[in-house]
Amino acid sequence: MSKKFVFSLLLFLNFTAFAQPKQDVRGNVFDSETHYPIFGAKVQLFSVSDSTQKFGAITNGDGAFTIKNVPVGKYEMLIQFLTYDSKSTTLDVNSGKQSILEIPLQESFQEHEEVTVTARKKGDVINELALVSAQQFSVAETDRYPGSRSDPARMASNFAGVGGADDSRNDIVIRGNSPLGVVWRIEGIDIPNPSHFAIAGSTGGPVSILNNKILGNSDFFMSAFPAEYGNSTSGIFDLKLRNGNNERHEFTGQFGFLGTEIMAEGPMSKSGNASYLVMGRYSTLSIFQKIGINLGTDAIPVYGDGAFKLNWKLKNGAQLSLFAIGGASTIDIVISDQTKYSEELYGEGDRDQYFSTAMGVAGLSLKKSLNEKTYITSTVAYSYEKQSAQHDFLVRSIDSNNNITLLDKYKLLDYTFAMSKASAYFSLNHKINKKHLIKTGFNADMYIYNMIDSVLKPGHSSANHSDFSRRWDYKGTSALIQAFVQWKWRITEKMSFTAGLHNQYFSLSNSYSIAEPRLGWRWNLKNGQALSAGAGMHSQTQPQYTYLYHQTDSITGTRTYQNKDMDFTKSLHSVVGYEKAFKKSLTFKTEAYYQYLYNIPVTVAPSSFSLINMGSGFSRFFPEDLKNTGTGYNYGLEVTLQKFFDKSFFFLISATIYDSKYYGSDGVLRNTSYNGAYIVNFLAGKEFKINAKQSISLGVKITTAGGQRYGYVDVAASQAVSDLVYLDQGFNERQFYDYFRTDLKINWKFNARRTTHEIGLDLVNIFNSRNLLSLAYAPNLADPSAEPISEKTQLGFLPIFYYKIDLRIGGKNKK
Numbered sequence: 001m002s003k004k005f006v007f008s009l010l011l012f013l014n015f016t017a018f019a020q021p022k023q024d025v026r027g028n029v030f031d032s033e034t035h036y037p038i039f040g041a042k043v044q045l046f047s048v049s050d051s052t053q054k055f056g057a058i059t060n061g062d063g064a065f066t067i068k069n070v071p072v073g074k075y076e077m078l079i080q081f082l083t084y085d086s087k088s089t090t091l092d093v094n095s096g097k098q099s100i101l102e103i104p105l106q107e108s109f110q111e112h113e114e115v116t117v118t119a120r121k122k123g124d125v126i127n128e129l130a131l132v133s134a135q136q137f138s139v140a141e142t143d144r145y146p147g148s149r150s151d152p153a154r155m156a157s158n159f160a161g162v163g164g165a166d167d168s169r170n171d172i173v174i175r176g177n178s179p180l181g182v183v184w185r186i187e188g189i190d191i192p193n194p195s196h197f198a199i200a201g202s203t204g205g206p207v208s209i210l211n212n213k214i215l216g217n218s219d220f221f222m223s224a225f226p227a228e229y230g231n232s233t234s235g236i237f238d239l240k241l242r243n244g245n246n247e248r249h250e251f252t253g254q255f256g257f258l259g260t261e262i263m264a265e266g267p268m269s270k271s272g273n274a275s276y277l278v279m280g281r282y283s284t285l286s287i288f289q290k291i292g293i294n295l296g297t298d299a300i301p302v303y304g305d306g307a308f309k310l311n312w313k314l315k316n317g318a319q320l321s322l323f324a325i326g327g328a329s330t331i332d333i334v335i336s337d338q339t340k341y342s343e344e345l346y347g348e349g350d351r352d353q354y355f356s357t358a359m360g361v362a363g364l365s366l367k368k369s370l371n372e373k374t375y376i377t378s379t380v381a382y383s384y385e386k387q388s389a390q391h392d393f394l395v396r397s398i399d400s401n402n403n404i405t406l407l408d409k410y411k412l413l414d415y416t417f418a419m420s421k422a423s424a425y426f427s428l429n430h431k432i433n434k435k436h437l438i439k440t441g442f443n444a445d446m447y448i449y450n451m452i453d454s455v456l457k458p459g460h461s462s463a464n465h466s467d468f469s470r471r472w473d474y475k476g477t478s479a480l481i482q483a484f485v486q487w488k489w490r491i492t493e494k495m496s497f498t499a500g501l502h503n504q505y506f507s508l509s510n511s512y513s514i515a516e517p518r519l520g521w522r523w524n525l526k527n528g529q530a531l532s533a534g535a536g537m538h539s540q541t542q543p544q545y546t547y548l549y550h551q552t553d554s555i556t557g558t559r560t561y562q563n564k565d566m567d568f569t570k571s572l573h574s575v576v577g578y579e580k581a582f583k584k585s586l587t588f589k590t591e592a593y594y595q596y597l598y599n600i601p602v603t604v605a606p607s608s609f610s611l612i613n614m615g616s617g618f619s620r621f622f623p624e625d626l627k628n629t630g631t632g633y634n635y636g637l638e639v640t641l642q643k644f645f646d647k648s649f650f651f652l653i654s655a656t657i658y659d660s661k662y663y664g665s666d667g668v669l670r671n672t673s674y675n676g677a678y679i680v681n682f683l684a685g686k687e688f689k690i691n692a693k694q695s696i697s698l699g700v701k702i703t704t705a706g707g708q709r710y711g712y713v714d715v716a717a718s719q720a721v722s723d724l725v726y727l728d729q730g731f732n733e734r735q736f737y738d739y740f741r742t743d744l745k746i747n748w749k750f751n752a753r754r755t756t757h758e759i760g761l762d763l764v765n766i767f768n769s770r771n772l773l774s775l776a777y778a779p780n781l782a783d784p785s786a787e788p789i790s791e792k793t794q795l796g797f798l799p800i801f802y803y804k805i806d807l808r809i810g811g812k813n814k815k
Contacts, residue, residue, distance in 0.1 A: 020071045020072060020073075020692035020693065021071070021072050021095035021693065021751050021752065021753050021754075022069040022070060022071050022072065022095070023069075023070055023072060023093050023094065023095055023098060023099065024066060024067065024068050024069070024070065024098055024099075025045065025055075025066070025067040025070050025075075025091065025093060025098075025099045025101075026064070026065065026066045026067075026098065026099070026100050026101070026247070027043070027064070027065055027099075027100055027101030027102065027103055028059075028062070028063045028064050028065075028101075028102055028103065029041040029043070029059045029063045029065065029079055029081070029103045029104075029105060030063050030102075030103070030104055030105070031084075031104070031105065031107060031372075031431075032104035032105060032106045032126075032128050033106070033107070033128050033375075033429055033431050033437050034369055034372065034373060034374065034375040034429055034431050035104075035367065035369050035375045035429075036317075036369045036371075036372045036375070037059070037061070037062050037063025037064075037317065037369075038059060038063050038081055038084065038105060039059060039060065039061045039062075039063065040058060040059060040081065040082075041058070041059040041063070041065075041079055041080065041081040041084075041105070042056065042058060042079070042080045042081065043056060043057045043058070043059065043065045043067065043077065043078075043079050044056045044077070044078045044079075044080075045067060045070060045075045045076070045077055045091070046075060046076045046077075046078070047071075047073060047074070047075055048073070048074040048075060048076060048090075048646070048647045048648075049073055049074065049647075049689065050073075053071065055067045055070055062317070070093050071093070071692070072093050072094055072095050072692070072693070072751045073092075073093055073692075074090065074091070074092055074093075074646075074647060074648070074687075075090070075091045075092075075093060076088060076089075076090060076091075076646065077089050077090070077091050077101075079103050079105065081105060083107060083108050084105040084106060084107055084108055085105060085106045085107075085108055086105075087103065087105055089101075089103075090585075090644065090645060090646045092140065094749075094751055094756040094806060095751040095752060095753065095754065095755065095756050095808070096250070096252075096751070096752075096754065096755045096756030096757075096805065096806025096807055096808055097250055097252070097756065097806040097808065098245055098247070098248060098250065098808065100242075100243075100245060102216060102217075102242075104126065106128065107431075107434055108434075108493075109434060109435075109490055109492070109493035126217060126218070126219050126240070127219050127226060127238070128437070128488065129226040129227075129228070129437075129439060129486050129488055129498050129500075129520070130219065130221060130225065130226055130520070131496060131498055131520035131521060131522040131532055131534060132223070132224060132520050132521075132522065132532040132533060132534035132575055132577055132591070133221065133222045133223035133224055133225070133534060133575050133577070133591060133593070134219060134220065134221050134222070134225070135156075135159055135219070135220045135221075135222070136217060136218075136219060136220075137152065137155070137156065137215075137217065137218040137219065137220045137237075137239075138217050139212050139215050139216070139217060139218075140645075141644065141645060141650075142155035142156075142158075142212075143155075143212060144645060144650065144685050144697070144699055144745075145158055145652075145683055145699070145701060145745075146683065146685075146699045146700060146701040146743040146744055146745035146762060146763075146764075147701050147741075147743030147745070147762060147764050149258060149762065149764075149800060150211065150212050150213075150258075151170050151207075151208040151210075151212075152208065152210055152212060152215070152218075152237065152239070153170035153171070153172050153204060153208060153237075154170050154208075155212075156172055156220055156237070157172055158652060158654060158681050158683060158701070159220070159222075159640070159654060160589075160591075160638035160639060160640045160654035160655065160656050160679075161174060161175045161222055161591070161593075161636065161638045161654075161656050161658075161679075162174050162175075162222070162235075162679075163656075163674075163676065163679045163705055165179055165204070165615075165616035165617075165674065166616055166617065166773055166794065167741075167765075167771070167773075167794040167795035168206055168794070168795055169195075169204050169205055169206055169616065169617075170195060170204045170205060170206070170207075170208055171202065171203065171204030171205075171615065171616040172203075172204065172235070173616075173674045174222050174223075174234045174235040175222060175223060175234070175593060175595065175634050175636060175658065175660075176595075176634035176636070176658050176659070176660030176672060176674050176675060177233060177234035177235070177571075177595075177597075177634060177660075177674070178234065178611075178612055178613065178614060178615035178616075178672075178673075178674060179202065179203050179204055179234075179615040179616050180201070180202070180203060180234075180540075180543065180611075180614060180615035181232055181233040181234025181235065181540060181571075181615075182203040182204075182232065182234050182235050182236075182237065183203075183229070183231060183232040183235070183236050183237070184203065184237050184239070185229075185236060185237060185238045185239065186239050186240075186241060186323075186325070186361070186363075187240075187241065187321070187323065187363060187365045187379045187381070187425070188365075188377060188379045188425035188427065188441075188443070189361070189363060189379055189381045189383075189423045189425055189443075190231065190423070190443070190445070191325075191361045191383055192359045192361065192383050192384075192385035192419075192421075193205065193359065193385065194208060194209040194210045194325065194327075194359065195207065195208055195209060196208075196209060196301070196303040196305070196327055196328075196329035196357065197301065197303070197329050197331065197355065197357055197618075198357050198359070198385075198387065199387065199617070199618055199619065199620060200387045200417045200543065200544075200545045200620055201543025201544065201545055201546065201614075201615075201620070202543075202615060202616070203615070204616065205357075206301070207258065207259075207301070207303060207329070209305045209325065209326070209327035209359065210239070210325070211261070211279060211281065211305070211307065213252065213263055213279060214241055214242060214263070214277060214279055214307050214309070215239055215240065215241065215242060216240040216241065216242035217240065218237070218238055218239045218240045219236075219238040220235070220236070220237055220238070221235055221236040221238070222234075222235050223235075223534065223536075223573045223575050223593055223595070224518065224519070224520065224534035224535055224536040224573040224574070224575055225518070225536065225538075226486055226498065226500060226518060226520070227484040227485065227486040227500025227501055227502045227516075227518040228427065228439065228441060228484045228486060228500075228502075229502075230443070230482045230484070230502050230504050230516075230538070230539070231480065231482065231504060231539070231540050231541060232538060232540055233538045233539070233540045233569055233570070233571040233597065241277075241307075241309050241321075241323055242277070242309075243275050243277065243309065243311045243321075244265030244266060244275035244276050244277030244309065244311065245265050245266055245267070245275060246266075246267045246272045246273070246274065246275035246311075246313075247267055247272055248266060248267070248808055248809065249264070249265070249266030249267070249808075249809040250264070250265050250266060250806065250807065250808050250809065251263070251264050251805075251806075251807045251808075251809065252264075252279075252804065252805070252806050252807070253804070253805050253807075254802055254803065254804040254805075255284070255802065255803050256284065256760075256800065256801055256802030256803065256804075257284060257285075257799070257800045257801055257802070258283075258284065258800060258802075259281040259282060259283055259284055259303075260281065260282055260283075260284050260287060261279060261280065261281035261282075262279065262280060263277070263278065263279035263280075264276075264277075264278055264279075265277040265278070266809075268310070273312060273313040274310070274311065274312045274313070275310070275311050276308070276309075276310050276311075277307075277308060277309045277310075277311075278306075278307070278308040278309075279306060279307055279308070280304070280305070280306040281304060281305050281306070282303075282304045283300075283301060283302055283303045283304065285300050285301065286300055286301070286302040286303075299331060299332065299333045299334070300331070301329065301330075301331045302329065302330050302331065303327060303328065303329035303330075304327060304328060304329075305325075305326065305327030305328075306324075306325075306326060306327070307323075307324060307325040307326070308322075308323065308324055309321055309322070309323040310322045310323070314368075316368070317368065317369050318366065318367065318368035318369075319366070319367045319368070320364070320365070320366050321364070321365045321366075321367075322362075322363075322364050323362070323363055323364075323365065324360065324361065324362035324363070325360065325361055326358070326359060326360030326361065326362075327358070327359060327360070328356070328357070328358040329356065329357050329358070330354075330355065330356035330357075331354075331355055331356075332352075332353070332354050332355075333352065333353040333354075333355075334352045335349070335351075335352060335394070336352050336392070336394050336406055336409055338404055339403060339404055340402055340403065340404065341398055341402040341403075341404055349778060349779060350393065350394055350722065350779055351391045351392055351393050351394055351412060352391070352392040352394065352409070353389070353390075353391050353392075354389065354390045354391075355387075355388070355389045356387075356388050356389075357385075357386065357387050357388075358384070358385070358386045359383070359384065359385040359386075360383065360384050360385075361381055361382070361383035361384075362381060362382055362383075363379050363380060363381030363382070363423075364379070364380055364381070365377070365378070365379040366378045366379075373430060373431045373432075374428065374429065374430045374431075375428070375429040375430075376426070376427065376428050376429075377425070377426070377427045377441075378424075378425065378426045378427075379423075379424070379425040379426075380422075380423070380424050380425075381422075381423045381424075381425075382420070382421070382422055382423070383420070383421045383423065384418075384419070384420050384421075385418070385419050386416065386417065386418040386419075387415075387416070387417045388415065388416045388417075389413070389414070389415055390411065390413070390414045391411075391412040391413045391414075392409050392410065392411055392412060393409070393410055393411075393412040393456070393465070394406065394408075394409055395407040395408035395409070410456075410465040411456070411465075412455070412456050413453070413454065413455040413456065414453075414454055415451075415452065415453035415454070415472065416450075416451075416452055416453075417450075417451045417453075417472070417545055418449075418450040418451070419447060419448065419449055419450070419451075419544060420447070420448040421445050421446065421447050421448070422445070422446045422448075423443070423444065423445045423446075424442075424443070424444045425441070425442070425443050425444075426441050426442055427439060427440070427441030428440055428441060434490065435489060435490045435491075436487070436488070436489055436490075437487070437488040438485070438486070438487055438488075439484075439485070439486045439487075439488075440484065440485040440486070441483070441484060442481070442482060442483040442484070443480075443481070443482040443483075444479070444480075444481050444482075445479065445480040445481075446477060446478075446479050447477060447478045447479070447480070447508075447544065448476075448477050449474055449475060449476050449477070449478075449544070449548065450474075450475050451472045451473070451474045451475075451545060451548055452470070452472055452473050452474075453470065453471045453472035453473075454468040454469070454470050454471070455468060455469060455471060456468055456469075457469050458720070458721065469552070470552065471549060471550070471622065472545065472548055472549060472550070473550070473559075474548040474550070478506065478507045478508035479505075479506075479507040480504070480505070480506050480507075480541065481504070481505045482502065482503065482504050482505075483502075483503045484500060484501065484502045484503070485500060485501055486498060486499070486500035486518070487499050487500065494523060494524040494525070495521075495522070495523045495524070496520075496521070496522050497519075497520070497521050497522075498518070498519065498520040498521075499517070499518070499519055499520075500517075500518040500519075501515045501516065501517060501518070502515075502516040502518060502538075503515060503516070504516070504539050504568070506541050506568070508547055508564065509541075509547060509564060509565050509566055509567065510565070511541070511566075511567045511568050513537075513539040513568055513570070516536070516537040516538065516539065517535075517536065517537055518534075518535075518536040518537075519533075519534060519535045519536065520532075520533070520534040521533045521534070527580075528579075528580055528581035528582065529578070529579065529580050529581075530578070530579040530580075530581075531576075531577070531578055532575075532576070532577040532578075532579070532591075533575065533576045533577070534573070534574070534575050535572075535573060535574045535575070536572075536573045537570065537571070537572055537573075538570065538571045538572075538573060539568035539569070539570050539571075540568055540569050540570075540571075541568060542563075542566050542569065542601060542611065543614075545620070546563060546566070546601075546611075546621075546623055546626075547561070547563055547564050547566060548561060548564070549561070549562075549563060549622065549623055550562075562624075562625045562626075563601070563623055563625070563626050566601055566626060566628060567599055567628040568599060569597065569598075569599050569600050569601070569611070569628075570597070570598055570599045571595055571596065571597045571598075572595065572596045572598075573593070573595050574593065574594050574595070575591055575592065575593040575594075576591065576592055576593075577589065577590065577591035577592075578590050578591075584643070584646065585643055585644040585645075585646045586641075586642070586643045586644075587640075587641075587642050587643075587644075588639075588640070588641050589638075589639070589640045589641075589642075590637070590638060590639045590640070591637075591638050592635075592636070592637045592638075593634070593635060593636060593638075594633070594634070594635040595633060595634040595635070596631070596632075596633050597612065597631060597632040597633065597634070597662070598630075598631045598632075599628040599629075599630075600612050600628065600629075600630030600631060600632060600662070601623070601626040601627065601628055601630065602626065602627060602629060602630035602664050602665040603623075603624050603625065603626060603627075603664070603665050604624070604625040604626065604627050604665065605624070605625075605665070606664075606665050606666035606667070607664055607665055607666055607728055608664045608666060608668065608670060608711075608726075608728040608731040608732075609624075609664060609665070610630045610632070610662050610663075610664050610672075611623075611626070611630070612630065612632050612662045612672055613662075613672055613673040613674075613732075616673075617774075627665070629665065630662065630663060630664060630665065631662065631663050632660070632661060632662030632663065632672060633659075633660075633661060633662075634658065634659070634660045635658065635659055636656055636657055636658025636659065637656070637657055637658075638654070638655070638656045639653075639654070639655045639656075640652070640653070640654045640655075641653045642654075645685070648686060648687040648688070648689070649684075649685070649686050649687070650683075650684065650685050651682075651683060651684040651685070652681065652682075652683040652684075653681070653682050653683075654679075654680070654681045655678075655679070655680045655681075656678060656679045656680075657677065657678045658675075658677065658678070659675065659677065660672040660674055660675035661675065664728075666728065668728075670731055670732050670733070671709050671732040671733070672709070672732070673708075673709050673732060674709075675706075675709060675732070676705050676706030676707065676708070676709075676739075677706040678705060678706050679703070679704075679705040679706075680703070680704050680705070681701065681702070681703050682700075682701070682702045682703075683699070683700070683701045683702075684699065684700055685697060685698065685699035685700075685745075686698055686699075693750055693751045693752070694748070694749065694750050694751075695748075695749050696746070696747070696748050696749075697745075697746070697747050697748075697749070698744075698745070698746050699744070699745040699746075700742070700743070700744055700745075701742070701743040701744075701745075702741075702742050702743075703739070703740070703741050703742075703743075704738060704739060704740045704741075705738065705739040706735065706738060706739070707735045707736035707737050707738050707739055707771075707772065708735070708736050708739075708772065708773055708774060709732040709734070709735055710726075710732065710734050710735070710736065710774060710775055711726040711727060711730050711731035711732055711733060711734060712726065712727045712729070712730045712731075712734070713725065713726060713727070713775060713789055714726065714727050715787060715788070715789070718777055718788065718789075719779075719788060722777065722779075723777050724775060724776065724777040724789070736771075736772040736773075737772070739771045739794070740769050740771065741764075741765050741767075741769055741771065742765070742766050742767055742769075743762065743763060743764050743765065743766065744762075744763040744766050745760065745761070745762045745763070746760065746761050746763075747759060747760035747761070748760075754807060754808050754809075755805055755806060755807045755808075756805070756806040757803075757804075757805055758802075758803070758804040758805075758806075759801075759802070759803050759804075760801065760802050760803075760804070761799065761800070761801050762799070762800040762801075762802075763797075763798075763799050763800075764795065764797070764798040764799070764800060765795060765796060765797050765798060766797060767797075768796050768797040770793055770796075771793065771794040771795075772791055772792070772793055772794070773792045773793060773794045774791075774792045775789055775790070775791060775792065776789070776790050776791070776792040777789065778790040
């Protein structure tokens, strides 16, 4: 090999190792209230690491801008226009994926020959009608949070006032409310629970079907939300699907513990007026199992999900989008083939379990600015969800050597719940002038039910296991209609007020709520300070399957749907807040709230039961005769200190103290199942730049919270029904010791010419803290006389790894 060749090779390697790749930055700037494009806005980029690097562009007639050949790295972006408040944001430019931003600006209150304003605070929500108890869900910001697993719900659990109900699931508890009160919404449509292995009526699950790679910045509401949001007493996730790149084809691949996934996006026409975004994921552990890798258990969760969005830019500024999200999952927990006694990791020790779920939603959305003052959005969609389960009861014996013999096996229960929904949404924004904005619209949902459930009657045995009772057997339809109107008044340049009305009707129970008031107020003071307040009345349907549970007369065979007339659960929200924005992306925020809940379903016979305690875990509930006479309340104080990621560092400290109580039909005041009393989160992260192409990031999260509530077990009743039964006396008086968990995240990023490589490791519960979740019914096969109760723990130490590659294809790119 010649010296000349060796020298050329070394020179090439040195160049590729240290030459800084470049990327284009694009986006659109528009009016935040009417979505009308802003022509002539000034967009500037300032390098965080090199003050000499500055870039800029001016938006065209469509509000679009392009800044070409920007070296990869961190930038501060400033957007300005003469008659609008300026806005700033932090941008991470990578070589493998083009940065495309959607930037709303708020019109200035007064016109001047020259306007000098302070950039809008980072973290401001997208919805201009939300003035209190709202958070912007920034994908780039929250993806840095350790332990979040790229799951929107787990990311949100870091916010003040929000906690998780179970480490193994992503149910979220907002201000002491049941997870049942959370609504997931996409493109104006309320969607089914977007989780794998989701129990009927729940809002969470072990693995999210949503993937943050397809999401844009979204809004998360925790209380007194604007009038356009309904059928919720707790919180709203208003998610936005981003568009694909309309100029270049890009590819993303990721391999990790939680799934193997691919995503592609790019233009569908040479003109750039159409784009596609499509992705799919499949569970990595099930792939390992299929290729013969022994994972130590056959109870492997199998799941897959996918999504797409096709977007067309039409004439006169209109946009038409076709989108879909869906997933399916299954798990078989089979213990009948065990020949040696052992503590089973999953499931219950007396049965084989087969469980599967599926959900999907597809829709067509049209968005159009009719003129500079008026903007409309219209969406039609169809969604589907299904849960199926079968339990086979096992009769087994065990000898002195712990050898197990299977004596008999027979079906214990079998059910399939399927529900379809056709949905329509329409909204109209009209800006009367700079001071007044009106938004009005409606949601219409038609449900189609197909539910069947059979269970072996009590007293079954090997000699008698063919007598089943049918608890659900229903086919039918219902409709949920919602309408709203909202008004925003900018009283002064510093003060805004919103007022709205929400209306709701549910045909199945003939329930209606007319003119629910919603109010919001915000006063921006000097030196980055602000005061806010809000109030609202909110209503929510019960889990759909609870209306359709029936009892059958043993003589006549007549079915009685005793809970079909359940009314809405209702809640009155009130909140006051204070904020202070400091320099260098640092903000302080505190809110105090009180919520009064009423019309909660409780049993007709006096008991501790209340629907306020349902909503998490892997079990359905089987209601007796219920009536809407239960009440409850939540109150608390939240504090947040947050430094947004701007140069190379971020931190978030959130703390909540709260109380959550309820009255059952027996008139006794008790703790709700979600009354942990306090939650404290500390998150911090630091990025270390190795060179122009490489960086390493470290993050840590520490969470401590009050322990789970529980009561005293009625052992005899539990053994009779083979399930845990609590005594009314002392229910939720007991509390497990405090929850504590520490997570650590580390990732390495490398920007090559056309690709970005990232390797990450998320270490969940690094100290393997033993946090207790609940008691469980667990008969002891080795000692049948032992009390059939065990403690169920939360998630132990879990290392989650991933490798991700972003690749851009085509286009003119420079090194």
